[in-house]
Amino acid sequence: EADIYQTPRYLVIGTGKKITLECSQTMGHDKMYWYQQDPGMELHLIHYSYGVNSTEKGDLSSESTVSRIRTEHFPLTLESARPSHTSQYLCASRQTSGGSDTQYFGPGTRLTVL
């Protein structure tokens, strides 16, 4: 069982608001990821991090930003939310030691922007 947490699980917010989606993992994984998933669609990578102070943009362009000040914490921020940001956001971390290569996912945050 993976220990990766996301809060809030659900968020409904008005246009123009600043929001931060939290993601934390207690497994000590260096690599962390944010994916965006529209209903009924596949996941698309929007951000990733190699470790502390490392962040990169993924395949899908996103207006969100991320930070990685601590190994266990990888928050995603939208400075001004818009209806087009309505989606599910999934955070993941990756274990690469011990011969394993597995990404563990959090439960996701379902964001609705009115």
Place this chain on the structure above:
Amino acid sequence: AQSVTQLDSHVSVSEGTPVLLRCNYSSSYSPSLFWYVQHPNKGLQLLLKYTSAATLVKGINGFEAEFKKSETSFHLTKPSAHMSDAAEYFCVVSDPTGFQKLVFGTGTRLLVSP
């Protein structure tokens, strides 16, 4: 570039009958392949993974998948479906270049009827 194609968007079975979810992959490298399951309003859970060891991979909840290089396939099977298997299933390939991100298929929704 790596990619996966899930051949069926929906699969319907009766409880107690076999399950087959089809996946074909494209990879320039020896791939790592995964199946993830997503239950409604839940996060992604790893079912099983192939990382160049045995070609027949056993996962959780009675699922297994066979890696066939000649057919570039990684189909997911289960001998007897249970109502609790109803969910969305994603076939995933790990891109070994760059940051080794996951590339998701479009998903197959499994429906199980009594």
